[in-house]
Each structure stands twice: as C-alpha cells, then as structure tokens.
Amino acid sequence: MADENDPRLRNESFPLTGNDLLTKFCEDAAKTGQKLTLLLISSLEDIYNFLISNKLLIKKLISNLEVLPEANNNRYDIEAATNFYALIVVAVAATIEPEIFAELAKTGNENIQKAQDLSFYRNAFHEDPAKRFRLDRDREYFLRTRTNWFDNHSDTDPRPKGVEISAFTKVVVYNALAAIGVSGEDSLKALNVLNIQPDSIASDSEQVRALKRRHKVVGYEIKRIVDGKEVLESEVPGINVEQMVNSLKAFLKGSLISAPLLGSKETDGSPGAPERPRIR
Structure with missing residues (x-):
C-alpha cells in the first residue's frame, strides 16, 4: 500500500x-x-x-x-x-517461460521480470541469513524452486554467479489464480482456466460444506481409507494449465496494446519506423 x-x-x-x-x-x-x-x-x-x-x-x-x-x-x-x-x-500449476517477457521488452518497456529475478538471486548469496529476503531463501533454494538449472546440471557443477541465471529462471505467477478468480463468472466461463470444485457431495465433512458456502474451491484432494487410515490417493489441481498460460500471455500483451494511452510514443530513429508505446 x-x-x-x-x-x-x-x-x-x-x-x-x-x-x-x-x-x-x-x-x-x-x-x-x-x-x-x-x-x-x-x-x-x-x-x-x-x-x-x-x-x-x-x-x-x-x-x-x-x-x-x-x-x-x-x-x-x-x-x-x-x-x-x-x-x-497459493497455487503453483502453470509455468510461463521468460521468453514472453523478452518479447514484451521489445516494445521499449523494461524487462522487469529479468531484473527482479537477478535481484532475488543475488540476494540469496548473502552469507548472513538475516540479510536475505527470507532466512531460508538461499542460493540452493532459488535454483531448485525458481529455475530449471538442475534439469541439465549436476549437484557438483559450479553454480551460476549472476546474469547467466536468467536463461534458466521460471516465472512464478502466484497471484494469477487470485486475479482471475475474482474476474467474474462470465470471465471465468469464457477463459476456461479453472475447474471449480462441485457443490457439496455426500462425502464432504461439515467443515468442507461450510467452506463451500463461502468460497469457490479450486483444487482438491481425493482420499481413501486404508487399514482404517486416511490415505491421499491423488490431487486435482483445478487449473487448466494450458488455458491459464495462454490467458496470462494474452493479458500481458493486451496491457501493452493499450500502452499508448498511458505514455508517449517513440520510434527507433530510422526513417519510416513505426511508433511504439513506452510507459514512463
């Protein structure tokens, strides 16, 4: 705020x-x-x-x-x-690759995603945990949760030290579910990004029934009883991943289409070059 x-x-x-x-x-x-x-x-x-x-x-x-x-x-x-x-x-179900932000940066707007990832990664290098974003957010945590570095590298390989990490980062869009979830019934239906959990069923506990009366529940667990104990059988994320990614990319690009309304227009300086939006 x-x-x-x-x-x-x-x-x-x-x-x-x-x-x-x-x-x-x-x-x-x-x-x-x-x-x-x-x-x-x-x-x-x-x-x-x-x-x-x-x-x-x-x-x-x-x-x-x-x-x-x-x-x-x-x-x-x-x-x-x-x-x-x-x-x-917080739900992590859809990954957006950094290329979309490089594409957006061609409009002349800053590639803020790259700058933010570099800032977080360098912050994770602090020897003193108190100086990090979070005490447990060290370099290894960043590499394993925010990048695909270990897909092609072993535990013994030298770790990237700076800007080279940008090629391996995964974009965490953890606010996307909340943003799309409050966009309205018509938008949710048109975008087809969420599978809302059905209304109360016979197996629901009273606590779950009370929750469903107040909220839209996205994602749930399927459990069964084995030897008298409740065991997790599978998880239903409740998100159509491909649709989520496509919708987010469309929103990002759409916001820049409207950019001329927010800032001035510039060209690359060459004769006859098209104007491009640039947000100040």
Whole structure:
C-alpha cells in the first residue's frame, strides 16, 4: 500500500493515498449495503494495519474467513494473517517461460521480470541469513524452486554467479489464480482456466460444506481409507494449465496494446519506423 508521499497518488487530479482510497471504498460499500472482494497480494501487514484502525467498518463488509497457516503469503506474518479475515491459498500449476517477457521488452518497456529475478538471486548469496529476503531463501533454494538449472546440471557443477541465471529462471505467477478468480463468472466461463470444485457431495465433512458456502474451491484432494487410515490417493489441481498460460500471455500483451494511452510514443530513429508505446 503506497504511503502518503507516493507521487503516483499525490497529484492534483488524484490526491488520495492507498489508505484514503480503501477507506472510501469501505465507507461507500457500507452505505449501499454491499460486500467487498479484496484481492490481497504478498503479506498481510498493510491490510492488517488498516484493519486495526477500521475494525468495525471492515467487519460490516467482509464475512469471516479461515486462515491456512501453511499458505505461503500467510507465513510471512502469521499474526497478521490470523487476525485478518482472509483465506489465501497459493497455487503453483502453470509455468510461463521468460521468453514472453523478452518479447514484451521489445516494445521499449523494461524487462522487469529479468531484473527482479537477478535481484532475488543475488540476494540469496548473502552469507548472513538475516540479510536475505527470507532466512531460508538461499542460493540452493532459488535454483531448485525458481529455475530449471538442475534439469541439465549436476549437484557438483559450479553454480551460476549472476546474469547467466536468467536463461534458466521460471516465472512464478502466484497471484494469477487470485486475479482471475475474482474476474467474474462470465470471465471465468469464457477463459476456461479453472475447474471449480462441485457443490457439496455426500462425502464432504461439515467443515468442507461450510467452506463451500463461502468460497469457490479450486483444487482438491481425493482420499481413501486404508487399514482404517486416511490415505491421499491423488490431487486435482483445478487449473487448466494450458488455458491459464495462454490467458496470462494474452493479458500481458493486451496491457501493452493499450500502452499508448498511458505514455508517449517513440520510434527507433530510422526513417519510416513505426511508433511504439513506452510507459514512463
């Protein structure tokens, strides 16, 4: 959430901070009797701090939800996650290769994905865990979870030291499921990216039935009883991976098609060269 001095929010035509805007949304929704859908990305610290100051207002607008402590975003600040009414589930099902970002960079916009991956990788080199993004996010963790480095290298091979890691990185689009999930019933049907878990069935526990009354459940486990014990038989991710990847690429490219509305147009300097959008 931007602070009060963020120049993107402090200007004559749009003089509101993130907190100002969220307060306005909440107050307007309360007046009209509407509920809000909050798409929360990364940790919950900002929204939790907002909740502390606006608890009564928030409780009017948002139903009580359940926290999954093992979900990645919740683990950053479990106290904030526990005290906020949010269910956040991180799903990794679709991989987008870095080539799409190189293609987008040809428009003149910065290849931010490459810069971010390099920053995370170099950060993982710190000998002192306290200086890393997360204590457990060392170089080996990055190589095994964010790259396909070990597909063609052994454990004894020298590790990449810098920019060469870009050729092996996998793009983690962990917010995509949440973003598409709140896009509306018509969009979900047209995109065909999610297989929503069916309404309650006979084998559902009461806890699961209560969950389904409040949420769309994407992905589930199939279990069976063996020797009196519950055993995981298979997992259904609930995501049509190819459709998810195609949709995300289309959204990324579509955002740049509209870029001339957001910034100036430039050419490469050659006679008759076409104008290209560039976002400032």
